[in-house]
Amino acid sequence: MDLAEALTVLGLHPGATMEQVREAYRTRVRAAHPDLAASADRDAATTRTATITTAFALVRRAVLDGGSGTVPPPAPPPRPQPAAPPRPRPWEVDRVEADADGDTIAIAAPPSEAFALLLEAGARVGGIGYVDRQLGILEVIVRFEGGPSCSVLITLQGRAFGTDAFCTMESIEAAPTPSLRPVVEALVEELTGPR
Secondary structure, X not given: OOHHXXXXXXXXXXXXXXXXXXXXXXXXXXXXXXXXXXXXXXXXXXXXXHHXXXXXXXXXXXXXXXXXXXXXXXXXXXXXOOOOOOOOOOOOOOOOOEXXXXXXXXXXXXXXXXXXXXXHHXXXXXXXXXXXXXXXXXXXXXXXXXXXXXXXXXXXEEEOOEEEEEEEEEEOOOOOOOOOHHHHHHHHHHHHOOO
């Protein structure tokens, strides 16, 4: 409760004397006291009396602290603070830049965001076989047309301006492992394409 609310509860205005404050308090407490209320209204009367007592204590303290012997005007409400401008981030959430360099994909996003993006892209390129967000490891199972199914293991490493995703691939069938390049290119295409 602030001073303005306390004055409203007691029916007072700034400039009231301490005697007027006491009289307003006594009048309202007598009217709201639980001993005078019907038995069904005692809880409400108790709450109302507590509110009046709190208001009186607050107004009394304001008069004593003000030193003039009268109720000071309530402090104006605090001015709203302008909203802080959004903090600049070194990456764009709705735009992904990914470059493939052989077996590495450089993603212009922090590791947690890059992991989420790679998880989505990997699910579109193949099937997710294993996920460990804590260690930044993701396995995608891909099947080459006319070739074997392969496990693509992607490990993430945070960098100063983004994340590097290192890719390795092994055949999980009795066939030689094909080139990793088409998988890396498909992941980059999924990362950079419209979502």
